[in-house]
Amino acid sequence: MAHPAQIKIPATYIRGGTSKGVFFRLQDLPLAAQVPGSARDAMLLRVIGSPDPYGKQIDGMGGATSSTSKTVILSKSTRADHDVDYLFGQVAIDKAFVDWSGNCGNLSAAVGSFAISAGLVEADRIPQNGVAVVRIWQSNIGKTIIAHVPVTNGEVQETGDFELDGVTFPAAEVQLEFIDPAADEEGAGGSMFPTGNLVDDLDVPGVGVLKATMINAGIPTIFVNAEAIGYTGTELQDAINGDAKALTMFETIRAHGAVRMGLIKHIDEAAQRQHTPKVAFVAPPADYVSSSGKAVSANDVDLLVRAMSMGKLHHAMMGTAAVAIGTAAAIPGTLVNLAAGGGERTAVRFGHPSGTLRVGAEATQLNGEWVVKKAIMSRSARVLMEGWVRIPADSF
Incomplete structure (x- = not known):
């Protein structure tokens, strides 16, 4: 043979x-x-x-x-x-x-x-x-x-x-500059906010109506408030990845958000588009202990963010989602901006499961549309x- x-x-x-x-x-x-x-x-x-x-x-x-x-x-x-x-x-x-x-x-x-x-x-x-x-x-x-x-x-x-x-x-x-980071995803029309709103009411079966910021920047991302789905924003991986009901909830939010963003036409298509969009939940600053045992103080961060990637809570933060966070934080009125205290800002430091990360972005309005020319962060x-x-x- x-x-x-x-x-x-x-x-x-x-x-x-x-x-x-x-x-x-x-x-x-x-x-x-x-x-x-x-x-x-x-x-x-x-x-x-x-x-x-x-x-x-x-x-x-x-x-x-x-x-x-x-x-x-x-x-x-x-x-x-x-x-x-x-x-x-x-x-x-x-x-x-x-x-x-x-x-x-x-x-x-x-x-x-x-x-x-x-x-x-x-x-x-x-x-x-x-x-x-x-x-x-x-x-x-x-x-x-x-x-x-x-x-x-x-x-x-x-x-x-x-x-x-x-x-x-x-x-x-290694410093990275993401130029004009609003993603031209097929079906999203190239708009940073594909629904035309900074905050939408997203009706999710089995969950209810959630306030959501849906943004195309770095990577298409759906932001919801942690409190609205029963979390504090201080969670680590085990709190979510071992909970089958929670994972199903996040996938349902992702599928319905993808339809609203114009990324897919029907929720059934979400299974063939696992990488995008991302789902993240945000909360105001709070003390917590990171996955390495490092204490993160509420005074160290502007807000807390936890994000899902490929059906699981990410151990830190995806770089593209960090771009989305920085971009949304720079635009007054988004859920990310409000969690960080509102107002105008050009950079935020957010807490994630492994610690903290700083990302910068500057937003301006052009003909009624929000535009971010560049988002900056450092990696290695x-x-x-x-x-x-x-x-x-x-x-x-």
Whole structure:
């Protein structure tokens, strides 16, 4: 009996922000996977170890959480004034599904450094010592990200003293600028507030009518008040992820919000769009103890935010959701802004399960529409392993 051989694909395993993913250069993929479609999806599923009915991804590179079940494909940019095209695939854990509908803000922190190391950025754009400015085209949502990557002796500097809650060890700081972050998601009309309102009444069967801020910025996100759904905003993962009823409630909110945002036409379509939109709940500042045992004081933060990702409460905060938080906080009258005390602001520090994070954004009104030209935050990134991933040749 003949058995398929394993094939080797050049790849790099990288931590970006509070996520990890497998990074590829487009040119290194097998020919069938160099174009979008079923072969590419099947290859990435096998690399990550999905679908896994055990939910562990033991036979792949995934780490059995939404934060560690991620893939990135990079190529030299075909767009003017950009260095690299960045495509992100969120791989489902227990289903044969790769979601291409949104970006990963955390892994965005690793795109610039990988692009430099992989020879995708022209040499004359990389200083011998200093900061390389890498212009990234985020292909999933059609947006520009600018990464400021530290360089020492001509190579990407990964070590440093920048600390990021949710990441155990310090590393070099990478500042990210998300340019014009209102997401042009299909069906959302490109509007930051697709319903036209800063706050809507969202009727959710089995839950009731919830006040909701639904925003396209960084990633489409539905914000509700923690108190309205029985929470305080100080919850950690176990309080929600072990509660099947709560997870069902959040998925119901997500599906009905997605319809209101114009992202899907019927709630049944939500199952095929797991990565977006996100659902988050907000609350005014309060004391709590983070997942690492660190005490977070109400005086340390402007508000509390907890967010769901791929059906589970995130252990920290998705980078794209942080952009949504910063953007919504800058616009007076949104639920995020009100939880932070209301009024005008250009930055917020919010509490999440692993600690705190600061994100900045400046909002203006143009012809009656809210516009945010840029959102800024700092993350870090580090290569964990490089070489090849192996998968059976008949995987795709």
